[in-house]
Amino acid sequence: MWEIFSYSFMQRGFLVGNIIGLVVPLIGVFLNLKRLSLIGHTLAHVALAGVALGIFLGIYPVPLAIMVAVVAALGIEKLRHSAYSGYAELSLAIILAMGLGLATILISLADSNVAVYSYLFGSITLVTRQDLMIIIPLGAVIALGVGIFYNGFFFVAFNEEEAKLSGVPVKLFNIIFMIMVAMVVALSMRIIGGLLISSLIVLPVAAALQVARSFRQTVFLSMLFGVISVNLGLVLSFYWDLAPGGTIILASVFILLLAFLFKAFRKMRSPKGMIIREEKVDYE
Amino acid sequence: MDKIIQIEDLYFSYEQQWVLQEVNLEIERGEFAAFIGPNGSGKSTLFKLILGFLKPQRGRITIFDQPAEKFSARGRVGYISQNVRDFNHSFPATAGEIVGANLYQEMGFVKLLNSALKGRIKRALKLVDMEDFKNEPIGKLSGGQKQRVFIARTLVTEPELILLDEPLVGLDQEAQKDFFQVINQLHRELGITIIMISHDLHVISNQVSRIVCFQRGKIYPHCASEFDYNAYLQQVQKEDRLFIPSHEH
Numbered sequence: 238m239w240e241i242f243s244y245s246f247m248q249r250g251f252l253v254g255n256i257i258g259l260v261v262p263l264i265g266v267f268l269n270l271k272r273l274s275l276i277g278h279t280l281a282h283v284a285l286a287g288v289a290l291g292i293f294l295g296i297y298p299v300p301l302a303i304m305v306a307v308v309a310a311l312g313i314e315k316l317r318h319s320a321y322s323g324y325a326e327l328s329l330a331i332i333l334a335m336g337l338g339l340a341t342i343l344i345s346l347a348d349s350n351v352a353v354y355s356y357l358f359g360s361i362t363l364v365t366r367q368d369l370m371i372i373i374p375l376g377a378v379i380a381l382g383v384g385i386f387y388n389g390f391f392f393v394a395f396n397e398e399e400a401k402l403s404g405v406p407v408k409l410f411n412i413i414f415m416i417m418v419a420m421v422v423a424l425s426m427r428i429i430g431g432l433l434i435s436s437l438i439v440l441p442v443a444a445a446l447q448v449a450r451s452f453r454q455t456v457f458l459s460m461l462f463g464v465i466s467v468n469l470g471l472v473l474s475f476y477w478d479l480a481p482g483g484t485i486i487l488a489s490v491f492i493l494l495l496a497f498l499f500k501a502f503r504k505m506r507s508p509k510g511m512i513i514r515e516e517k518v519d520y521e
Numbered sequence: 522m523d524k525i526i527q528i529e530d531l532y533f534s535y536e537q538q539w540v541l542q543e544v545n546l547e548i549e550r551g552e553f554a555a556f557i558g559p560n561g562s563g564k565s566t567l568f569k570l571i572l573g574f575l576k577p578q579r580g581r582i583t584i585f586d587q588p589a590e591k592f593s594a595r596g597r598v599g600y601i602s603q604n605v606r607d608f609n610h611s612f613p614a615t616a617g618e619i620v621g622a623n624l625y626q627e628m629g630f631v632k633l634l635n636s637a638l639k640g641r642i643k644r645a646l647k648l649v650d651m652e653d654f655k656n657e658p659i660g661k662l663s664g665g666q667k668q669r670v671f672i673a674r675t676l677v678t679e680p681e682l683i684l685l686d687e688p689l690v691g692l693d694q695e696a697q698k699d700f701f702q703v704i705n706q707l708h709r710e711l712g713i714t715i716i717m718i719s720h721d722l723h724v725i726s727n728q729v730s731r732i733v734c735f736q737r738g739k740i741y742p743h744c745a746s747e748f749d750y751n752a753y754l755q756q757v758q759k760e761d762r763l764f765i766p767s768h769e770h
Contacts, residue, residue: 270609270612270613388621388622388625388628388634389625391614391618391622392622392625394612395608395609395612395614395619395622396605396607396608398602398604398607399602399604399605399608400622400625402572402574402600402602403595403622403623403625403626404595404625404626405625445613446611446613449613450613450615450656450658451613451614451615451618451656451658452612452613452614452615452618453618454613455613
């Protein structure tokens, strides 16, 4: 049973996986509530261009991927609030197309399909000491950043206009947040793969939204579901020799299904719509 | 009496058309005033000018003895915008969390709620009789209850003046009655000065202590009755026929 932990590549995989499992849904809560859930997909494609550039130049590609993703994230933020305000998804589509176009050219130049493949679908066995050195500190910075700005991010996600009126520096917060998103996406490519990142941004949060009764609970449950998905996925991938990205995502789909069931069960037990003072039902 | 808002000879235009012209108005501490007028008559614009979100082309606005555009003590003024209910109603937040968000300015560098701030959230919800709903998701509340939560969100900063932009829109008669009960209580018991925008004179005329009429960017600061209001509308219409729009910056 514990054989899985005797391999150093699995130890590294679990360490990085758990950091990703915590941080991706943490950022994902705010992203989904801002209706930007597909940003992960967009930034992963752009980050892929950074990866391909790194491989082409023969250097460690993760820092380049982070830099390219940050520039793209700031581009999305700019487009979202200027040329395409009210059409957030259009800014995502534009940056996605640019990133993918660039990535395609750079991949063909890099001429190393195996390395690019590992960033597209993730590969636990390829997590290196170098990856740990960058993922652990940046993961901690992101978690700390969300902790410090938690209430501000919450207000901006709830109602950007009202937050502005209350003196929240909305523009600055959006920029800081987008930089965090870009970092999270670029870091996660190594383990779950660029094509699957948006799933880890969306699925644990989608499950938490079915169950949670407050914002704090949503954040906590999203992270819990993220961590469970990663650990379950890694164990399954090890024993059944499957791609870890796929098993992690399917584990989070399974948790989402359980959340639907839980909600249906809870609804059956307390049939009520709007809360009426006299008939207040205690959920706890 | 203590004048908390003073507006002198104010002119404001968005583009080619004056939205407000020759506005002179004083609001004293403890008043419950209503800004009445049809859509586009400049009511919401005047709120934004008072709050310093817009700058007038001419004239002066002071609020608590400070120029409106430089006014920094945001907590002394509560504002509930027209769009306050434009939010995702399935947003997973409780009434308490929504109210607490407005304490952002008082949370310090690490933006967390300490026990004193949590006490203020509880008190604010109690003032609008919603303390039992602190942990309820906002989306599960009725329109009137949501309105109370948004009033509590304003109260949490302990304001001396509250500006309400069209607070009655979308509320049924029962919820409107409920709303006035809360607002009157805040006005009478806490002495909070209140200004609300409405376009329905009938609904508010018995509730407020003063009516300010708006019509095509001009105001009449003491509309005592419906008769006054109608007379004022007619007068402005007459003047309009003679009025040649000018635009000066």
